Amino acid sequence: MKTDVIVVGAGPAGLMLAGELSLAGVRPIVLERRAVPGTAHKASGLGGRILDMLRYRGLLDRFAAVGTPIAAPIFPFGGMHIDFTSLADGPMDAMGIPQARVEELLAERAGELGAEIRRGHEVVALDQDEERVTVRIEGPEGAYTLTARYLVGCDGGRSRIRELAGIAFPGNTFPEVNRLGMVRVPDTVPVRDDGGLDLPGYGPISPGFTRTERGVFAIGPVDPAQRTMFFQTTEEDRTEYDNDDPLTLAELAASAHRVLGAELPLGDPIRLSRYQFQARRAERFRSGRVLLAGDAAHLLPATGTALNVGMLDAVNLGWKLAATVQGWAPAGLLDSYHEERHAAAGRALQQTRAQAALRRGQDEAADALRAVFQELFADEPALRRLAGMISANDVRYPVPGADAHPLAGTFAPDLPLLTDQGETSVAELLHAGRPVLLDLADRAELREQVRGREPRIVIVTAKTEERPADAILLRPDAFVGWAAAVDEPADTAATGLRDALDRWVGQP
Numbered sequence: 001m002k003t004d005v006i007v008v009g010a011g012p013a014g015l016m017l018a019g020e021l022s023l024a025g026v027r028p029i030v031l032e033r034r035a036v037p038g039t040a041h042k043a044s045g046l047g048g049r050i051l052d053m054l055r056y057r058g059l060l061d062r063f064a065a066v067g068t069p070i071a072a073p074i075f076p077f078g079g080m081h082i083d084f085t086s087l088a089d090g091p092m093d094a095m096g097i098p099q100a101r102v103e104e105l106l107a108e109r110a111g112e113l114g115a116e117i118r119r120g121h122e123v124v125a126l127d128q129d130e131e132r133v134t135v136r137i138e139g140p141e142g143a144y145t146l147t148a149r150y151l152v153g154c155d156g157g158r159s160r161i162r163e164l165a166g167i168a169f170p171g172n173t174f175p176e177v178n179r180l181g182m183v184r185v186p187d188t189v190p191v192r193d194d195g196g197l198d199l200p201g202y203g204p205i206s207p208g209f210t211r212t213e214r215g216v217f218a219i220g221p222v223d224p225a226q227r228t229m230f231f232q233t234t235e236e237d238r239t240e241y242d243n244d245d246p247l248t249l250a251e252l253a254a255s256a257h258r259v260l261g262a263e264l265p266l267g268d269p270i271r272l273s274r275y276q277f278q279a280r281r282a283e284r285f286r287s288g289r290v291l292l293a294g295d296a297a298h299l300l301p302a303t304g305t306a307l308n309v310g311m312l313d314a315v316n317l318g319w320k321l322a323a324t325v326q327g328w329a330p331a332g333l334l335d336s337y338h339e340e341r342h343a344a345a346g347r348a349l350q351q352t353r354a355q356a357a358l359r360r361g362q363d364e365a366a367d368a369l370r371a372v373f374q375e376l377f378a379d380e381p382a383l384r385r386l387a388g389m390i391s392a393n394d395v396r397y398p399v400p401g402a403d404a405h406p407l408a409g410t411f412a413p414d415l416p417l418l419t420d421q422g423e424t425s426v427a428e429l430l431h432a433g434r435p436v437l438l439d440l441a442d443r444a445e446l447r448e449q450v451r452g453r454e455p456r457i458v459i460v461t462a463k464t465e466e467r468p469a470d471a472i473l474l475r476p477d478a479f480v481g482w483a484a485a486v487d488e489p490a491d492t493a494a495t496g497l498r499d500a501l502d503r504w505v506g507q508p
């Protein structure tokens with residue numbers, strides 16, 4: 001059997017990609033080795049730019065109906081907390097929503113748009129040549145092969161696809177051992193109103209991180225009605241354990257005892273896991289007809305960032321791969337996925353590695369480093385810069401030319417617009433996931449440049465108060481491909497737009 005695109009893995013990255021490809025008119029086959037969707041507690045929320053992106057696709061309401069928006073969050077950073085509540089405009093949006101629900105909603109959307117999700121189908125071998133990729137799959141009815149024009153490995157940090165495609169995954173594993181348990185709190189331990197604990201023999205423990213001389217202890221809610229919480233310990237001193245053996249309640253309790261110096265009574269566990277953070281990035285996000293996205297492409301050594309970055313990979317790749325399959329992609333469009341997202345992952349690695357450095361160390365120098373950062377967290381410019389890093393709101397893709405408009409390469413602002421048909425907005429224009437030339441100053445010579453490239457791109461003439469540019473080329477992933485300065489001369493604006501159209505939309 002032959003298809004256009006195979007997506008391996010129905011995690012957040014694979015399902016987001018399946019939806020984006022389908023929106024652009026290419027219906028992929030998603031192969032997922034698990035027979036039923038996973039219910040394990042992983043990420044407990046979404047944060048940062050992906051929430052804007054979901055809104056720009058008209059999907060945010062679905063997520064908000066299930067999740068809990070957090071307007072001004074207190075965010076974990078390097079074993080400390082950054083309190084963004086002092087900033088009135090909330091530069092770091094977050095939403096509490098279990099990862100399993102995120103995956104459910106993404107699968108629902110991909111299915112509605114025509115993607116086929118095959119559960120219980122594991123890819124075990126891969127071969128590619130100049131024209132196709134062929135995979136061998138073990139499915140519920142036995143083994144079979146499937147051939148596609150492209151394949152995307154969204155198969156997680158231990159990616160088999162990455163290995164089969166021969167893509168290196170350089171980086172490091174941090175020695176600290178984290179032990180995580182989702183556990184019922186016994187009735188003998190009082191849970192405080194703020195979600196913390198009064199631990200006999202230790203005293204009050206606030207939600208979030210507690211640092212002691214022997215490590216870090218963290219707690220947070222899972223299901224307050226059932227008195228279930230997550231408990232996590234982080235220890236630098238290596239204790240004896242066999243990594244092949246699963247974490248037990250006794251091992252978690254012993255670790256908590258070492259860190260807190262007090263006994264932590266633990267009830268029935270829902271989930272127990274032991275892990276070490278890794279900082280890794282695939283050397284290439286593309287090898288011929290095989291691409292990587294999500295954890296398969298990068299592992300970040302801090303919580304709260306990976307879903308955002310991985311789902312944004314999918315949004316960046318979806319339209320480019322669809323354009324390639326549909327035959328209208330300009331030269332280099334698919335390779336720009338690696339150029340843009342490899343760099344974006346590098347930025348995310350930088351801030352999460354910095355978090356690893358802040359978390360580590362029990363000596364005076366490490367304490368001083370944390371104290372200095374804690375002071376910086378009180379300053380508005382520092383808070384805003386960190387919000388930009390954590391949310392990925394500060395990502396600017398490279399743009400050619402030193403005199404590019406400041407909007408070029410950035411995520412498009414959600415301008416309110418007035419058109420002949422009535423009120424709309426940049427976010428609404430991007431629901432369909434197609435390139436748009438947004439003409440904000442009735443510039444006929446710019447609209448003329450689009451002629452012959454429709455219907456790949458649509459033209460929208462609109463007015464907005466205090467326009468930041470005379471015209472904006474919106475890419476389907478909501479990034480600005482090009483913009484004309486207010487009153488930019490016709491010849492330079494037309495040339496700039498023509499070049500940008502050639503680059504992002506293809507020749508007439």
Ligand SMILES: Cc1cc2nc3c(=O)[nH]c(=O)nc-3n(C[C@H](O)[C@H](O)[C@H](O)COP(=O)(O)OP(=O)(O)OC[C@H]3O[C@@H](n4cnc5c(N)ncnc54)[C@H](O)[C@@H]3O)c2cc1C
Pocket residue numbers: 008009010011012013014031032033034041042043044045099121122123124154155156157159160161180293294295296303304305306307308310
């Ligand atoms: C306890 C825990 C807490 C976390 N907390 C956070 C958090 O707070 N914030 C955050 O952003 N992230 C968090 N993460 C990380 C987040 O869960 C991952 O970054 C995310 O799941 C990665 O998504 P993905 O789609 O790239 O890969 P995955 O979710 O790993 O999905 C990969 C899929 O591919 C399938 N697969 C693998 N191999 C094959 C194959 N050969 N054939 C077919 N299918 C295959 C797998 O079964 C899986 O379903 C947490 C993770 C854990 C474990």
